[in-house]
Amino acid sequence: MSLKRQLLIASLLTLLIPWLGLQFVLELDDALRQQALQQMQSQAQRTASTAAAVLYNDMPPGPDTPTLYAPLLKRPLNLDGYGDDWPGYDDDIASERPASSGEAAQWQLAVYGEQLYLLLRVAKPDPVYFDLGRPQQPSERLRLVWQERGERHERLIRTPAPGPVVGWIDDPRPQPDYRIRGVWQAHGSGYQVELQLPLTDGGFGFTVERPDHQGSSHTVAGTAVAQLVTRSRPLEQALSGHLSPGQHLVVLDPSGWVIARNDSPAEDTTPDFNSLSPLDIAERISLNGLRTLIRLYQPKPLYYPLQADQQRQPLRPDSPLIRTESGLALMISEALPDGRTLILTQSLDQLLTLSGSALGTVIARSTLLVITLMLVLLGYSSWLSWRITRLQRAVNASVDSDGRIVAAMPESRAGDELGELSRQFRQMIDKLQGYTQYLESFSRRLSHELKTPVAIVKSSLENLSRTDTSTDQQAYLERVGHATDRLSQILQGMSEAARLEQSFDHAEHEDFELAEVAAQATAAYQSLDPGHKIRYQGPASGCPMHGSPELLVQMLDKLVDNARDFTPANGLIEVRLGAQDGHYELSVFNEGSALPEHLASEIFSPFVSLRTGQAEGHLGQGLLIVRLIAEHHRGQAQARNADNGVAFTIRLPRP
The missing domain is CATH 1.10.287 (Helix Hairpins)
Incomplete structure (x- = not known):
């Protein structure tokens, strides 16, 4: 396996760091979700207590009571007979029971302040309008019915032609009720009526009546008198201070209608793209990838439409993790004493900010660092491989086959x-x-x-x-x-x-005293050769050495034997020992003729000898042995001319 491939495998192993970090982030995300659920449960219980106090005197309709829901408006409507300023008008008019193509009318209710708004679209290509000359003749009309303080009230909406309308009391002598007003407009498939009337706390209903072929009136569309349900402003105000950023709260009546809704938007921490550096952009991309991985490992969420006016989804799904119109969230529901239900949700973006931005940023940065490290290792391995290849080629070019x-x-x-x-x-x-x-x-x-x-x-x-x-x-x-x-x-x-x-x-190496070995060997040489003056010059001790004393004595034998051959009778042979920085200098000096300069560097090679006469045939192996012993002790052998003679010096490293 090549070095580059080995470094590639080693660099791939560094990916274990972000993998382990991801496992830790997943465990941290699960722990944060469990902790958030516990905190949301306590928060929902406190919020439910506040909601119950506000709704203490407001009894909800029973589960079998028919209801009509009217969402709250953010601003009053323009009474012009058109529905373009109604919420959701572009998505078709909504009703409690969405109309099919065969139904005669579609309608929508809304509330603003103390006013109730009704938008009614009736499918009738040729409507019969009210005839002022024949008031008893049947015509297109709208009957409004409501209950207030236990009394039943009815008003008729009729018009001789499209335009403004008011409510009429259905008596033999009709009287106008200017609290009810609106506009009747014609369109291609019939007509459309937009009305404003006082908001009632009791039942409300309406019917659409038109003449039949026999000349009498009959009802073609409408709804029976039902309990009017809408969002409670006092309740929403009371609950507005109970939410943290990223939370959404709704209160449902027993039929599932939303009677209170509060949102606390999460803080937008998205920085300006133009202010981000390339490293910050890469970090953001890695962080988004990390969040995607976290979502892949999370339980599969159930869809729960929090923005719907009536919520028929199960209030307690199998998993508290849900998917809403705005993204993933955690949901906690708390039952109120009067049959209503409080639902609290927490956006997971906040939790992902905790587990993603805090530790996730570290993991994202470590991932970028690991990828960069891998690229650096691959480049470095390529550079090393190139250098090794160049070294291999240089070695191959230096030696032939x-x-x-x-x-x-x-x-x-x-x-x-x-x-x-x-x-x-x-x-x-x-x-x-x-x-x-x-x-x-x-x-x-x-x-x-x-x-x-x-x-x-x-x-x-x-x-x-x-x-x-x-x-x-x-x-x-x-x-x-x-x-x-x-x-x-x-x-x-x-x-x-x-x-x-x-x-x-x-050879066995041991610790010994070099000065003692040199002094004792010199004394033995003097006793064996009385024809020369052989003496030792150096310290008596203090020169510890690690090596083979036998080999060093053999080296001195060769040096002294070589000195005797070139020293005249009664000449001086001196064994010297000195300590320098980091090494010893062991030398043998002898009086006699000088060493030729051209042989100073070759004197320790084999077959180099200056002997003549009786020593003819000497191969010069003695100084070769001296060099081999010196190199065995990691030393060097040198020869030089000295005053009136020649000195052979051995440099030995100190232990």
Whole structure:
């Protein structure tokens, strides 16, 4: 799996953060709804007590009493015989029982102040109007009936032609009642009457009468005398102070008619779009999405038309969550002592504001942050993948198919782990190139060193086979012996270096005192070689070291042995130890000839030796062993010319 895909999976796991936040928001929303229901229940009980006190002397009609409902108007109507200023007129005139196409009349009642309004539309293409010359002749007329203080009252509405009308007392000698007035207008399919009359607290009814073919009057439409029900202004005023923002309250009579309605609009917290920053717009979109998710997990709401004048929906649905004309809401109903019912609803927008705007904003912002983080991770992973690919190509370009180093890697200046890895690869390739060169030079030097003894052995054996004198034979045999000794020294030196490198894996490291080891080893060298002055210069203690003391003694053996070969008789060989910042400097100085400058950096390589004479054939493996032991202890080996001699210095890190 590629690094980019791994980072993609890791970034997708960060989506658990908003998911867990959503689960918490859902639990919080449910807890807020339960708490809101409890608060609404207490509020409904207090409000019901207030409503019961206001309605104490107002007895509602019984459940079997016929009723007529008249909604309240916000302003008085213009009596012109047209219904364009009536509420709901564009949606057809409403009545207690909506008229079908075959009914003769449609009507609507309304109340403003102490006035009752009636709008009546009658379907009659050729109406017969009232004839002033023949008043007893049947004609189109409207009979109004109401009860007031136990008395029955009747008024007739008739007209000789469309225009203003008043109520008439139906007596042998008719008298006008100017409290009832209105306008009679004709339209294409009949006529329309708009009336205003005093509001009564008793029953009210009306009938539409017209002449039949026999010349007598008969009723074609209307309603029987029924209890007039309308909204109570005193009750609405008394209950107006009991609502919180986002709440809606209605009081129903036993027949389901609304006798009180109050609204407390929720505060509009929508900011000006032009004042929002791009981040605020993205946050609003995320918040709306969160609210949509909350609604998906909420119980399915029942529809309840709160704005209807008569509400026949069940007062206590299975779930308190309802859907109204204005959105989702919580509903609580409370029964009043007189058979009426109080219904209190709370808009869920307020609860969503609590659970959405407070914590929901945090979740929305975290979602945006996670999405941004995912994009950043994907971009970063692509950048890392590109850098790794470039590093891979650089490594492949540095090594050919045969494993030869053909080019150096480009230098990286990045300060992160990949930059460090690139530099480590560069160092590794440089070391491999040096090791390859070492192997190539090793084979050449080894071939050069082996040619001489092999040639001596071959020539001596050939000469030995051609001579008969014992003296010559003895000389040739001695030459063969010297040549084989030299071959043995070469092979022994090679084996010693190989065994030393293998022993590094099994060397045991321990804590020891470097000063004591150097001083004791120097004293042993002096006792074994009285022909030179060998002494130790440095502290007696205080140089703790962690490593292999045996390997360090072997390193000193090689350095001192190398110094004896180049130091004249009674010359000085000095083992020095000093502490610098972060490291020790262990050096061996010897008097004698200077080191050639061109060999200062190669003296620790194999097959490099300055010995002549009896030391001929020496492979120079001793200083190679010194360098290997120093590098095993994470140190460095250096050689330099000093006053009247040469100093070999080993830098070892302090623990």
